[in-house]
Amino acid sequence: MTDPLGDTATFDRAARFYDLLAPTPDAEELREALSFADREVERLLDVGGGTGRGASALGVRERIVADAAAGMTRQARRNGLEAVRADAASLPFADESVDAVLVVDALHHFGDPERAVESAARVLRPGGLLVVREIDPTSLVGRLVEGGEHLYGFDSKFFAPDELGRLVADAGLDAKFRSRGFEYTVVGRKSDE
Numbered sequence: 220m221t222d223p224l225g226d227t228a229t230f231d232r233a234a235r236f237y238d239l240l241a242p243t244p245d246a247e248e249l250r251e252a253l254s255f256a257d258r259e260v261e262r263l264l265d266v267g268g269g270t271g272r273g274a275s276a277l278g279v280r281e282r283i284v285a286d287a288a289a290g291m292t293r294q295a296r297r298n299g300l301e302a303v304r305a306d307a308a309s310l311p312f313a314d315e316s317v318d319a320v321l322v323v324d325a326l327h328h329f330g331d332p333e334r335a336v337e338s339a340a341r342v343l344r345p346g347g348l349l350v351v352r353e354i355d356p357t358s359l360v361g362r363l364v365e366g367g368e369h370l371y372g373f374d375s376k377f378f379a380p381d382e383l384g385r386l387v388a389d390a391g392l393d394a395k396f397r398s399r400g401f402e403y404t405v406v407g408r409k410s411d412e
């Protein structure tokens with residue numbers, strides 16, 4: 220049966236072992252992406268943040284994981300992070316309350332990725348930044364990952380870099396993307412005017 224929130228049930232079960240199995244996020248790429256923010260990043264929200272691997276890689280004062288799987292938020296707290304159970308499509312945070320939103324290897328698992336991007340844009344402060352790290356389904360490795368995830372039973376919906384760039388722009392952010400092999404990063408900055 221399709222999970223309206225995305226692939227959360229599987230992640231709930233995998234949370235205990237996730238840190239042993241998951242690929243390590245590219246901290247340098249994330250730091251470089253964050254430098255596009257037009258304000259100091261002191262409060263960061265890691266959406267679909269799982270056990271908090273993306274947030275943990277960054278030296279930001281306040282780091283909060285928001286994830287729909289209870290097992291993941293429990294593990295993120297064990298890892299020393301603040302964590303809330305939440306659907307990415309309706310983040311329980313006030314408008315303009317965070318400096319940056321990170322979404323690493325997670326957007327393709329969300330039940331409603333379009334609303335998730337809008338929700339991220341809403342919570343950003345002026346000058347704040349959305350950073351999305353994704354897999355390019357038009358690359359060979361990306362196609363293999365996509366096929367593998369569907370075989371495994373995930374509902375993953377992957378976006379090509381230009382498609383995701385448009386989605387981020389449609390949410391009112393100034394979007395840019397950079398591709399490196401099968402992985403890419405889209406950043407969307409909220410105007411501070």
Ligand SMILES: C[S@@+](CC[C@H](N)C(=O)[O-])C[C@H]1O[C@@H](n2cnc3c(N)ncnc32)[C@H](O)[C@@H]1O
Pocket residue numbers: 224225226227230231241244266267268269270271272273285286287288291305306307308322323324325328329330331
């Ligand atoms: C592949 S994991 C990535 C975790 C983390 N960002 C990382 O890089 O290690 C995808 C995460 O998205 C979460 N997720 C799936 N659907 C979600 C939703 N609708 N809202 C919030 N989180 C969701 C899953 O529970 C899981 O923790």
